[in-house]
Each structure stands twice: as structure tokens, then as C-alpha cells.
Amino acid sequence: MMDAAIAATAPVTVEEILQAAELIKGAVLETPCLPAPRLSQLTGADVFVKYENMQVTGAFKERGALVKLASLDDGEKARGVIAVSAGNHAQGVAYHAGRLGIPATIVMPVLTPFVKISATRGYGAEVVLAGNTLAEAKAEADRLAEERNLVWVHPYDDAHVIRGQGTIALEMLAAQPDLDVLVVPVGGGGLIAGMATAAKAIKPSIEVIGVETVLYPGMWGAFYGKEVRCEGATIAEGIAVRDIGVLTTEIVRKTVDDILLVSESSIEQAINAYLTLQRTIAEGAGAAGLAGLLSERERFAGKRVGLVLCGGNIDPRLLSKIVVRELARDGKLVSIRIDTPDRPGVLGEIATVIGDLQGNVVDVEHHRLFLNVPAKGATLDVTFEAFDRPHGERIVAALREHGYGVRYLEIGERMD
Incomplete structure (x- = not known):
């Protein structure tokens, strides 16, 4: 079983993390940790971002995977390794196993997006699709591990993996030694356990x-001794972990100062901020740290805060949807329903009112045939761009002044 494959239960030390840093040097990118003035302006903190989305596989998981793989003896390497993942861990293990000539089997749920399956296969791993969930995929991986005598590479609850992830904190404090706070996304706990161990040893005051997302508060529950439920569809699937690590929990309780829970909407806002303000791509899990700053601005105001953008592997279609939703939340994309008489020229009049006030119509749906529309009337669903919320409100007010009945819609809402 995977849980029995935890490589070591002794506490992870900063000396071991320093050794891990030497081991991965040249094989894993030392990503930049740079000031982010526009995020500082947005949050009120002095923000610095560690860009782990620049790794070859687009995420930090390479670090721990490589340290674990390098720890295997020749016999274990010849047997091959196995991992369960639907994303970044799969690619990190596959990439470095391929580099080291170690046979790798990755078990992924059948519903894993094809782009992730293809990327994992592209690094040379054998991909096995099994089950609709990670739990079901794990059951098949357990069977294969026993049948083939494979070595487990756990995504987080392994001392070697934790040491690898801790190298991020070493690099951040080397680049920005005056940081007051590190804000770290939490799933199973490997990243924060390694980073907290390194950071507290180097700078005890930090x-x-x-x-965590509110839908998966496993580490928060363990940290505060609360019973929690972990379930639901989250945009931060990389930290959607039901079963947090045993070793990681032990380390987190000793080294971490607090765990915050953030909403899905704040994670969406953070993804959009990285894209529009920093011109970089963050997946949901990668944006969780920034979501924490956005959710508790007063707590971080004036502090020098280090954020880990831990991954950038997000579906482009989902990213575009988030951008549209954030434009709507900001009042820059306005969707309205207008009741009109069914006569020639009405659509032109409405477009003229919007255009004269410098609004830009981007979508129109004209409804005549639905039974809830009067026989001599029509309904228009209009979406237009505005400079900001007050500008959009002025346009709506002008339409009402011209005698049109107008109500706001949620983006994507349509006729019943």
C-alpha cells in the first residue's frame, strides 16, 4: 500500500534540505523570486513572487520527485517506480525518471484531461488509466505495485520529497533575505512542510x-483539531487533498504559524491578477497564496511577503472563462436583458445609446418566439464592455431614460 511506502519518518532537517539543493542543482531550474509592484499595490503588502511555474513541467513537484528518485539504490531503480496523480506530480516523476533511465508507471484517473495524459506519456512514462477518482486510481496502483514489485513515489508524505520541496525556501531567502512572511499553498502538506523547516532554521523570526481552499480544509482541521469535510469541485484541484500526510502534518504542527482558508472566488481573482498584472499564468493551486493576501489584506499590510506561484498548468479554456468572470465582477463586462417593442430600428437605437456613451457591444441575443415574450414584443440580451462599473451604470441609466426596461444578468444567463 502507498501509505506503507513512506521512506522515512525522522524529522526533516535544514541540513538535509541543503544537501537536496546540491543534489538537484543543474537538473531543476532555480526559478526567480522577484518583486511584484502591481500585486503590492493590489494587496497593500510588499509582495515577492517565486515563479515555480517556470519549471520544465510547469510546477514545483519536480524538486521532490528528483530527490526521491535519486535516493533509490540500483536495485530499486531497476525495478521501476509507480505514482498516482492527475497532474503535476505525474509529470515531475515521469520527467526525471526518464532523465535517470528509471522505468516509471503513472496511474491516472480515466477522466484526467488528455493534455496531462499526453504530457506524462511524452516524458517516457507508462500511463495507466483506472477509475474515476484518485482513490480508485490508487487501488489499481496498489495492485500494480505489488504485482510488479514497483517502488512508490508518494506525492507529499515522504521525507525525501519534503526535502526537495524545502529547497524553494532556501532560494527565496537567498534572493530576498528580508522577507517577513512566506505564504504557501497547502494540499497534502509536502511543500509547506519542507519550506517551513528550511525557513525557520535560516530565519526563526519569519x-x-x-x-487551503475552503472545500478541502484538511490541514487546517488537523492544525486546529477540528473535524472537517473535504469535498466539492474546486478550481484549485492541485490542493484538493482529502487525506493529508502523516509526516507532513507532524512537521506543520511544529513549524507553521497559521493556516488560512480561501474562497473559490478569491482564487479566481488571484489567477486573473497573475495574468493581467504580472503577465504570468497560475493554476488554481498556484494562485492560492495570493488569494490568501486578497482575503486578509489587513493582516499582511506593510509586510514583505513571499508568495510561491507553485504551478501554472491550467486549462486555457478555464483560464479564459475566469478572465471573463473577473471582467463581469469588476463591472467591465456587463450583461443586461432589455424588453422592447418588436419594430424595425430598435436594435439600432439601443446600439447607438451604448455606442454614444463609449460602450462596446460584444454579444446580442434577440428573442421573439418564446412564450414568455409578448406577441408584439421582443427581448434582447446584450453584453457590452465598459471602462469600469460606474461607466456601465451610466449606460444602463441612459437606456432606461430612453424608455427601455433593463435588468442585469449574470454572464452566461439565457432565456428560460
């Missing part, structure tokens, strides 16, 4: 704060 705060280390974890961030």
Missing part, C-alpha cells in the same frame, strides 16, 4: 502561513 512567519510561515499556509493557504
